[in-house]
Amino acid sequence: MHKNSIITGTGAHIPSRKITNEYFLNHRFYKKDGTPIVKDNRLVVAKLEEISGITERRYIDFGHDSAQMGYLASKQAVEAAGIDPETIGGIILAHNFGNLRPDDPQPHLIPNMAAMVKNRLGIKNPECVAFDLLFGCPGWLQAMIQAHLMLAAGMAKHILVVGVETMSPILEEHDLDGMLFGDGAGAVVLSAVEESEKRxxxxxxxxxxxxxxxxxxxxxxxxxxxxxxxxxxxxxxxxxxxxxxxxxxxxxxxxxxxxxxxxxxxxxxxxxxxxxxxxxxxxxxxxxxxxxxxxxxxxxxxxxxxxxxxxxxxxxxxxxxxxxxxxxxxxxxxxxxxxxxxxxxxxxxxxxxxx
Ligand SMILES: CC(C)(COP(=O)(O)OP(=O)(O)OC[C@H]1O[C@@H](n2cnc3c(N)ncnc32)[C@H](O)[C@@H]1OP(=O)(O)O)[C@@H](O)C(=O)NCCC(=O)NCCS
Missing domain, CATH: 3.40.47.10 (Thiolase/Chalcone synthase)
Known part of the structure; x- marks a missing residue:
């Protein structure tokens, strides 16, 4: 028999605020050395698309905070897994900039967002330990690795692994690279199962x-x-x-x-x-x-x-x-x-x- 860690549910929150490349046509861009970019912004956004493939991105909806995006993605994942939320033995939430609101560039780091997601899911079980993981963009995948190791060690039956990022309030309007980023959240329930086949x-x-x-x-x-x-x-x-x-x-x-x-x-x-x-x-x-x-x-x-x-x-x-x-x-x-x-x-x- 194999003790497998399998994905039993997934969810995503894609904000409704769609920001096309045209949004940046009135921005005043500067190079990293502080000199203004005099090129027509139509050429700037055409270049962005040429070198990155990006035509649009989503920004967090007004009235939401990062934790809410994480909650919405997590709720979907838990429902898709068809499990009682009280059976979740851990929540690992990856992010890099803390809890942010669309109109406030001040990040909030306490309470940690995994705790906020646990709170909004209404999970009471104190043994469901909710912690955050800071590891750059590979954070969600690193959280999956940690969750797998926790399941393999018998520490839990189900672990909710969440990735949440709000960058729009802190992106610099004068930096071309600000156009590369967007906001969103995704979540997965990783579950331990004993099976004859490895998967x-x-x-x-x-x-x-x-x-x-x-x-x-x-x-x-x-x-x-x-x-x-x-x-x-x-x-x-x-x-x-x-x-x-x-x-x-x-x-x-x-x-x-x-x-x-x-x-x-x-x-x-x-x-x-x-x-x-x-x-x-x-x-x-x-x-x-x-x-x-x-x-x-x-x-x-x-x-x-x-x-x-x-x-x-x-x-x-x-x-x-x-x-x-x-x-x-x-x-x-x-x-x-x-x-x-x-x-x-x-x-x-x-x-x-x-x-
Ligand atoms: C940032 C990045 C898009 C720049 O692409 P590049 O092809 O190396 O661009 P260069 O620096 O050679 O510049 C080429 C042209 O593109 C322009 N340019 C560079 N970055 C740009 C951007 N973000 N948006 C629009 N134009 C850009 C430059 O001004 C230059 O214009 P010019 O030809 O008129 O002088 C690319 O290096 C990249 O995607 N890097 C990885 C970024 C990443 O993955 N970050 C997140 C990791 S989690």
Missing amino acids: GVLSFKTVSHCEDEVDYLNMGPSCKPGVPGHQVKMKGRMVYRYAVQNVPGVVMDALKSADIPISQIKSFLLHQANEKMLRAIVDRLLTQNNLEGDIDALLPLSVQWFGNSSVATIPTLLTMILNGDLPPHVLSAGDDIVFGAVGAGMHANAMVYRF
């Missing part, structure tokens, strides 16, 4: 490179001279290079420990940061293994509609596929997939999962 989480791998890489994404001064405070800053090219160099490696390591050939993988559910970058990652994986594959079939994408919603991207993508909202992508019993992510730290992680 669910098969293997995982994480690396952290924290030398020069530590400030590839950081909080820094505005691109516009004189603007007070600190904003999300990114060395985009370095991040891109790090991702293309390191994600294939963690994926291959995870496949090796699952003893599964890459040719058996049905889909790569990767953190949605940049379409060009994701294609480059899958292309490198195929090329390194002397394989020819149909990247469009292997790589489900949502970045074009949601931008980079950080920890929310993978559980949202998974929910869309399982709900039939991302044709022609489907996942069926027996399919092997890879989850993979990269982000601030810098960290890269991967998980091999069998449906």
Whole structure:
């Protein structure tokens, strides 16, 4: 018999506030060195689409806070799992910027958001320990790894794994890179089951490179001279290079420990940061293994509609596929997939999962 960690329910909250690239036509952009960008903003947003594939993103709805997005995604996941919420033995919630409201750039870190989600789900069981995890954009996948280890250790029967990010109130209007990001939430119930066949989480791998890489994404001064405070800053090219160099490696390591050939993988559910970058990652994986594959079939994408919603991207993508909202992508019993992510730290992680 195998003690499997399987996904029994998923959910996503996609905010209704759709922000197309035209939203940025009146922004005044500056380069990282503080000089104004004089190029016509129509050309700026055309360039954004060309280099990232992003045409729109979602921003948190007025009247919501981050915790509410996490709650809505979690409620769906728990209902889809068909379990009594009181049987959930833990909640791990990944985020990077705390609880935020659309009209308030002040993040709130206490109470922690997993506790707020537990409160809003009405879960009373004190043994359901609710904690947050801060790990850049790979945070949700790292929370899945932690949840799997907790299930394997017999600490719980079900764990709710949530990814919530609100970036819109803190994105810098003068930085081109601000256009890459969006808001959202996704959640999964991971459950322990004893079965004769091995399925669910098969293997995982994480690396952290924290030398020069530590400030590839950081909080820094505005691109516009004189603007007070600190904003999300990114060395985009370095991040891109790090991702293309390191994600294939963690994926291959995870496949090796699952003893599964890459040719058996049905889909790569990767953190949605940049379409060009994701294609480059899958292309490198195929090329390194002397394989020819149909990247469009292997790589489900949502970045074009949601931008980079950080920890929310993978559980949202998974929910869309399982709900039939991302044709022609489907996942069926027996399919092997890879989850993979990269982000601030810098960290890269991967998980091999069998449906
Ligand atoms: C940021 C990123 C989109 C820049 O793409 P790039 O192709 O390296 O862009 P370059 O720096 O070479 O600049 C090329 C042009 O695009 C423009 N540009 C750069 N970033 C831009 C942006 N975010 N929006 C619009 N235009 C942008 C530059 O101004 C330049 O314009 P020019 O040709 O008129 O001079 C890309 O490096 C990237 O996606 N990196 C990874 C980011 C990421 O994944 N972050 C999150 C990790 S969790």
